[in-house]
Amino acid sequence: MSGSGQGEDAPQPGLTLARGQGIALWRQISQRLERDIATGAHKPGGRLPTEAELASEYRVNRHTVRRAMEELEGRGLVRIEQGRGSFVAEDVVDYRLGPRTRFSENIRRQNREPGGRVLRIVEIAAETGLAEQLGIRRGRPVLVVERMGLADGRPLVLGTHHFPASRFGRMAELLRANPSITAALAACGVPDYRRRVTRITARLPTPEEADLLQQSRNRPVLVAEAVNTDPEGEVVDVTFSRYAAGRAQLVVES
Amino acid sequence: MSGSGQGEDAPQPGLTLARGQGIALWRQISQRLERDIATGAHKPGGRLPTEAELASEYRVNRHTVRRAMEELEGRGLVRIEQGRGSFVAEDVVDYRLGPRTRFSENIRRQNREPGGRVLRIVEIAAETGLAEQLGIRRGRPVLVVERMGLADGRPLVLGTHHFPASRFGRMAELLRANPSITAALAACGVPDYRRRVTRITARLPTPEEADLLQQSRNRPVLVAEAVNTDPEGEVVDVTFSRYAAGRAQLVVES
């Protein structure tokens, strides 16, 4: 790019790839784009050439360029939007994990506006593993709350909360009025709770998760399993949170 | 492929896909395979049908099956090996993150044999951000140690450590003799250190990382940035660790 836009036929020095050697073409392209981003030739938020343009510049098929772009997207360097184009990526939110983790406080500390939406509330019977974690008997009713947490109106995290229904049956209606978990727990007689353990993994999102988080299928989600207890040590809930990686960064302080 | 292997022409009930509706074929295939794994029709560690078999069963192109398989691999449900086949995934290692995080102890607690290999040691000049974190002046020498941590001989994590060279210049030779960071620090007069903050994100690996971790490009890596201090509160090192997601799960206790 940069300068003479035409001349599709010229050899285009610097854009020739090593063919037939051990290195896949899409990797070479992805490396060059990465370098161009690192050196600032493509600036954060800036627009990248279209797939067709890159394909003709590098003299490869469009699919080969797509491969390279998908890799860069998964690594968080670019963002691809159907019908619009591809852009160099930016910004992340720090999400602090600690004994007193509260979503809204956490987001406000980053000078962003927190938001929440309850997606689904159902009751299920506790299977063995869950029952053990919640400290209840197998088969007892569990309230499952599916919730989306937002920062500045953008989806940041999907949380699946599990409460013992015997103690927190009222939460369903409370949450419908106010999507704050902390507020609902307070109304159920738990003004304070504490995070005990958090198990963190990462994986690619399911298509549904990618959709809800408004995130590409190639960007991973951070999966955090948390166990919260009340001041007496009684387990209040077990939560699986899925954070959009690249929008959130979990911070643990010791 | 369970049972009657021939009969390529029969309609194969249950394997027909909804074409031309809103749902991409590869997604439907991935959903079915996911269900088959969940129900135990395909058992953990077990072998899945080949791409060619699935393609003919579902009456789609092999590439469409590949798409579906790649998604499942990224989500950690299957493992794909070139020349061998595809398998249902298993096991993860819990890696505890706490103030006194030590790699070897951590791995041994999981009844696995820890191992380490130093990949590269170089000295660089501290740029602004790093200098600030290390509590040294910009441009001062920093020892960068690239290390691989193994469990039972399998790569688990890649760590890039940054030590102020003024204090820890001897580490280079020490590590060449013994790849343990803890031992090398002890020899440099730091018998104990503490992890202060850890910032955790996830992304897809670079091709090099995927290679070193012996992991697929579709599986994310957990990226943890840690700051360690000595008992006096002096910063000892800043480390970026990249864990193979699906082999490791980070556990935080509060």
Place this chain on the structure above:
DNA sequence: CGCTATTTGTCCGTATGTATT
């Protein structure tokens, strides 16, 4: 050891669908 069959990986070319502008 090399040879071969199997299985996944890369790349090309084309056609069509869908979202955005």
Place this chain on the structure above:
DNA sequence: AAATACATACGGACAAATAGC
């Protein structure tokens, strides 16, 4: 409504890794 740009799907060819002989 048209043009642009990314998404899905197909079909074919060859490369690379693995396993068995």
